[in-house]
Amino acid sequence: MSDFAYYTEEGLKKLKDELHEMKTVQRPRISEQIAEARDKGDLSENAEYDAAKEAQGLLEMKIAKMEELVSKARIIDNSLIDNSKVFILSRVKIKNVTNNMEMEYTLVAESEADLKEKKISVDSPIGKGLLGKKVGDIADVQTPNGIMKFEVMDIAR
Missing domain, CATH: 1.10.287.180 (Transcription elongation factor, GreA/GreB, N-terminal domain)
Known part of the structure; x- marks a missing residue:
């Protein structure tokens, strides 16, 4: 750690x-x-x-x-973070490959995570799966129900 x-x-x-x-x-x-x-x-x-x-x-x-x-x-200095990949403080639009449902989340530190505000932890399964991905990449996320696939649609700050 x-x-x-x-x-x-x-x-x-x-x-x-x-x-x-x-x-x-x-x-x-x-x-x-x-x-x-x-x-x-x-x-x-x-x-x-x-x-x-x-x-x-x-x-x-x-x-x-x-x-x-x-x-x-x-x-975190937002100006120094590369927008081409998903990092902490990225606002990421993703699509569930299975059911085509689209969601948008901001990746934050664990203590700042709040699902109501669409802020998820970088340490959560989805957060870990998305880190380092680029637009168009597919993130395989391990869940209790098996592996879910999410396509990265957009990355913003």
């Missing part, structure tokens, strides 16, 4: 905002819960204290993971 993860500016900002919210809102809230539970007396049988400490541990793990993601994040 690559040392870096590639994001759009919007995707990286969203990641940083989420990390900031965890550090400035959620972390202090859990600290307050621990302090309140501690004030109630005997910690050995205090379920509130145990729950708050567990939540704190989970939050700190999430924060550490997000910090690692942000430290490895790189913003």
